[in-house]
Amino acid sequence: MESTDQVSTVHPNVLIVGTGLAGIGMAIKLLEAGERNFVVLEKADGVGGVWRDNTYPGCACDIMSMMYSYSFAPNTGWSRMYASQPEILDYIRRVVKDYEVEPYIRFQSEVVSYEFDDAADRWVVRTADGDEYRPRAVVAAHGALHKPHIPEFKGREKFTGPVFHSARWDHSVDLAGKRVAVIGTGASGIQLVPHIADTAAHVEVFQRSAHWVLPKMDRPVSGVEQRLFKAFPGVMKIYRSAAFWLHEAPVYGYFHPRWNFLLKAMALHHLKKQVPDPELRAKLTPDYTFGCKRILFSGDFFPALQRPDVDLVTEGIEEFTEAGIRTSDGVLHEADVIVLGTGFATDNRCATEHIVGRDGLTIQEAWRDGMQAYLGMTVAGFPNFFMIMGPNSGGSAQSILFLIESQVRYIVGCLRMMNERGSTRLEVHDEVQRTFNTWLHSKLDRSVWVTGGCHSWFLDHTGHNRQSWPGTGTNYWRATRRPEPEAFHL
Ligand code: N01
Secondary structure, three states, X not given: XXXXXXXXXXXXXXXXXXXXXXXXXXXXXXXXXXXXXXXXXXXXXXXOOHHHHOOOOOOEOOOOHHHOOOXXXXXXXXXXXXXXXXXXXXXXXXXXXXXXXXXXXXXXXXXXEEEEEOOOOEEEEEEXXXXXXXXXXXXXXXXXXXXXXXXXXXXXXXXXXXXXXXXXXXXXXXXXXXXXXXXXXXXXXXXXXXXXXXXXXXXXXXXOOOOOEEOOOOOEOOHXXXXXXXXXXXXXXXXXXXXXXXXXXXXXXXXXXXXXXXXXXXXXXXXXXXXXXXXXXXXXXXXXXXOOOOOEEOOOHHHHHOOOOEEEEOOOEEEEOOOEEEEOOOOEEEOOEEEEOOOEOOOOOOOOOOEEOHHHOEHHHHOOOOOOOEOOOEOOOOOOEEEOOOOOOEOOOOOHHHHHHHHHHHHHHHHHHHHHHOOOOOEEOHHHHHHHHHXXXXXXXXXXXXXXXXXXXXXXXXXXXXXXXXXXXXXXXXXXXXXXHHHEEO
């Protein structure tokens, strides 16, 4: 560390916020680039990000495990084709140890404000504990899905039993013998329902809209495969590349009717095969275009709904009462516990934070017309401030690890460019950002996410998609291969 002058002000070259896969990946690549003067701040007391926070029963990845490791730290030991949350968390912890990142992390350090010091070309970053950091550059790697969305249900306070969100699972509540109401059938809801159905006395699943579900080709990775991966790294690479192309494929469905038709046919076939009852099937058939919401992968959700101790409720939620949930048809669904699988507040990636850039510009002012950035990483008016998984750089079907690595490489390139030119300030040209976003939204506005007749967390209140990259992972990798000096004030 460069200096610790008075009080507790620290002057690192780079300050990373968050120790999820993005923050850890960034730290490793800084170390590889020879940078030692950096700090990683983490609000919690452990690494892992969403994989630390989401501990609901059945929590697993719906991206193939072969694609769910850093390319530079392959995991030959995945036990399944789709890894479970504990296994992914173990992997992250192991990588932190192997790459000796821990000494750079300060746990229980929640950032409360970022302000750019125009005179010094440094950020002033303060934490809830009153610590102050003055880094040259900030990398905000705190992800998009970490603040639970808790809907304002009428009568919420009347319900006397436990209510908790899927990402804040209350493990002190024993579900054995209980009547459990689960609200939400997104990626989290459909993973947890089959698991709690095994324990609870009765589960009622409240579905507001049906989701398109494709089969999840999960199976254990055999001992022979694991031994092959260890002995011949090339075999692991073949698996990884197959998984990569499988994840690229659905992206074409967002733009090409022919692909869309094929994938939709697969989803309908999956539903028909798993749900023989036409009445239940009708309730589970989405009324919007395939791909409009994030496509889900599951082999056990539809079977779980057909258990005698599980019911699907499709009437809208009217209110919570002392005894449970009343729906719009007047029926009271009695429950002992309510689980909210209601997703995350996604408009707030950085938008609700105290971030003040050059000339006193706040992020809220900069994003008055909606979140936008250049390549999802930098915003005009906010020099030396980088985001990982910022606006329009996620949400595709590709593994987030692939996109994160593309961004980390790009950010390291920007920092290197600054060093090489002896520059203390790097800021994207306003015009470059505007042209990029015009191009981006001209594509997105024609995509299924916007035209598909649904409202998903990809869209903001203006109806624009502020989350997704409008192409494949390969397209993004190409676009971010190296930073172009002409895009920036340097
Ligand atoms: O959240 P969601 P999630 N009344 O927003 C319903 C990632 N993830 O936590 O569809 C009634 O998808 C809402 O209904 P509707 C992944 O990126 C990844 O499941 O809006 N219902 C919906 O059914 C994913 O996309 C993995 O009509 C209400 C559900 O709640 C993202 O996290 C695993 C409601 C919310 O679904 C979010 O997934 C898990 C209300 N007021 C999650 N408000 C992997 O495996 C909301 N709903 C990598």
